[in-house]
Amino acid sequence: MDSVRNPYTPNAGATPEIVAGRVEHTRSFEVLLRRLARGRTDQSMIMTGLRGVGKTVLLNAFADLAREARWEVVEFEASKHDDSQFRQTMASLLRSALLQVSPRKRWSDRARRAAEVLTSFSMNMSAEGTWSMTWDVEPAEGLADHGDLTLDLTDVLLALGQAVQEHGRGLAILIDEVQFLRAAQLEALIQALHKTVQRRLPITFVGAGLPQIAELAGDAKSYAERLFRFPEIGSLGPEDAREALIRPAEIEDASFSEDAIQLALEITKGYPYFIQELGYQVWEIAPGPVIDADDVDAAREGYLAKLDQSFFRVRLDRTTTLQTAYLRAMAELGPLPQKAADVARVLHRESTQLGPTRAELIDMGLLYTPEHGYAAFTVPDFDQFMLRAVPKLIVPEVRRRTSKKSS
Incomplete structure (x- = not known):
């Protein structure tokens, strides 16, 4: 069929022709905006x-809904920046x-007062020196100049x-990859938002991240579970997955046979990407226009x-050689969350020896911890990929520390 008319969009964060199965989440966001606009809290x-x-796709949909409601939108993808860089971005x-x-x-x-507070906030001493915004607005005295990110934000x-x-x-702050924020940055956002809720101000923060972010938010502030909802975005159910597959084709006057639909859903397991x-x-x-099994x-x-x-x-x-071996050992055990001790056993090492490697993989966003002592892949079907990419598990030798003899 004509490549120019191909209706599918396998690009990171790209909004597909049909966003299936996410109506509940978009409706919740619309209600949130309307309640805040009325001076209510949510x-x-x-x-x-x-x-x-599809977390990024949903964030993009939220941004569109906010703009339609005449809210201003601040959106960015979090990265492992220090507090000074985070402050500058914000x-x-x-x-x-x-x-x-x-x-x-x-x-x-x-408005002028807000500008003055922003100037104070931007003046931050870092290793490179002093940075401030390039506008001639005097800083506010006693506001956003505490030198503490939480108080200032x-x-x-x-x-x-x-x-x-x-x-x-209103103002909607939308942040993707929230798990890459430092603990102090996440805590500052949560506490600042908490104060705006207490004052009934039209500001909301919506984040998207890997499964561990709910735990990180709870660790940052104990009241986070009352301040936020934590919807889990997963694979699509059978009907929604079916719609996501066949509706784009129908827009271009093509169709799938029933056998083709069933095979496609079996292969993709309902994951939107x-x-x-x-x-x-x-x-x-x-060849089309009817796509068969x-x-x-x-x-x-x-x-x-x-x-x-x-x-x-x-x-x-x-990944490093040892990190690759760790991922391959997990794949050896299957797609489900794996005990650290079981992975260590496959690698013929002790759990304590591999603790730093496991922590590094979590920090890189390749693993997450669904419960204490277990780790799971953050990417669907990553176990199958590891078996294809690394057919044989190669365990690197343990590096022994050499000590200098005292003279």
Whole structure:
């Protein structure tokens, strides 16, 4: 079929033609915005889930809904930045939001006050020196200048919340890959948002991250479970997965036979990214307009090759020899969460020896801990990829420390 008309979008974070099975989440976000706009309070959200389940797509949908409701949107992908870099990112984005809500020539007292607080917030001493925003607004005295990220960010969001509220607007802060925020940064966001809730200000924070983020948020602040909902974004149910597969084809006057649908759902297990990738590969080889099971089966090889080369490989390429061996040992045990002791046994080592390696893989976002003592892959079907990519488990030798003899 015509490649130009291929309706499937296997790209990271790209919104597919049909966003299936997520109506409940978008409706919850719309209710959240409406309640905050009325001066009511409601829980913000931190969405959790494995790679490829559509968390970023949902964040993009939330951004569109917020803009339609005349809310200003601050959105970025978290990375392992120090507090100074995080402060700089937040200051720049929040300044843009303020200027969009209230152009400088029409600043009210509250808007100017928010600008002054932002200036104070931006003035931060780091190893490189002093950084501040490039606008001629004097810093506020006694606000956002404590040198403590939590106190400073709280001052900023309170001042900004009052400014946007005055204009009948709101502010939505949307952050992807939340698990990469440092503990102090996540704590600052949670505590600052808590204060805006107490003041009934129209500000909300929606994050998306790997499954461990719910635990990290709880560790940061004990009241996080009352401040947020933690919806788990997983694979699509049978009907939603079916819709995600066949509806894009129907838009382009093509269709799937029933056998083709069943085989495609069996291969993809309902994971949204996998459906997009398989649909794309099938479209490229099928003569159409009716796609049958033989077309799906013929596309399977190209589908796996594409996943291996991009979706999976990009994560494995960042690992050391020992980290690769650890992942391969987990794959040897199967797709379910594995005990640290069992993985160590496959590698012929003690759990204590491999503790740092396991922690590194969690920090890299390749593993998460669904419960104490267990680890699981953050990517669906990663165990099968490891078996394909590393056919034989090779365990590196233990490096023994050499001590210098005293003279």
